[in-house]
Amino acid sequence: MDCPTCGGETLLVSAFDLGTYLPGEPETLAVCRTCLTVAPAEADAVDDPESVAALSTALPDDPETALAMALVVTLCESLALYRTEIEELVTRIERAGVDPLSTLAYLRDDPELDLALDVERRRPQLVQLLR
Template identity: 40%
Template structure:
């Protein structure tokens, strides 16, 4: 299914129950745009976690961390509204061996992406939250 924001291809992934509680929508899965990084809920996710490399090489190979970081991107639209959720999802990602701020820096440096939000600005703001 193409992205509703920019029309680029999306990647569908399942969301674990322990992360779903922190997301704006508690559906079983989500999609992430391979160009603008928009994340949208999905009713029919795949049963297995996909390789996130079609989105960006910034995503770690660890499946749990990659899914957590994709979920984190769903929350970055509103740092104020989702402050506690962002902290919980970032902590989840970090406990699975990922440096969240380094991930965002790598996304910002990926010239193939055209994020719908200012990644550098969100990274600076996130540094103050987590």
Template identity: 40%
Template sequence: MSCPDCGGDLVSIPIPSDLQQYLPGDAPGASVCRTCLALHPETEPPADVPDLTRLDSAIPTADGAAIPVVLLVGLLDSLAMHREEITALLERIEREGVDPLLVLDRLDASYGEAAHVDLGNRRRQLEQLL
């Protein structure tokens, strides 16, 4: 399957029930584009979570932080619309011992203009939110 935004390859992931509230829509999973990091609903996700560091080495390897980081990046297209979810995900990622702003810096360095949002600009905006 390819990304409807850029045509890149998608990585499908199941979203654990405790994180479903942060996923737009009712789908039980999500697909993340390897090219632009856009998040899309996935109606038939795999049973197991793939190695998300295949997207980028900036994705944390900590089990409790990888999926929240992917969800966070996917929601950054609208800070105003997803502010509550973004704030909750930032807090959850930090509780896992991962600096979410550093992850965004590293993803911005890797993806740059290919990302579905300007990660550097969104990072600065998140700093102001916090």
């Protein structure tokens, strides 16, 4: 499956319980190797969830937390629509011991990625949302 945002190659991974944050609550998620966009996938999961964490050294080692961080990157494109989901994901990420705002900055600076999210533009809005 190609990424709906950039056309890049995706990983097909189990959604764990994170599929509830996307419409249709998919069991499989496609995670773009280039822009980190997460989208529902019709196909079965074929990639190891550990491979999501391996997409960037900025992502947490835990596959579920790495996938949650990729979902934040995706959902931040529409803060107003996904406010509740973003707040829940950020809380979950913080409980795992990860600073999501710092992680976004590290992801932005990763030369291997070309995030779909404009981190600089969204950061002030995200900080306000999370207060």
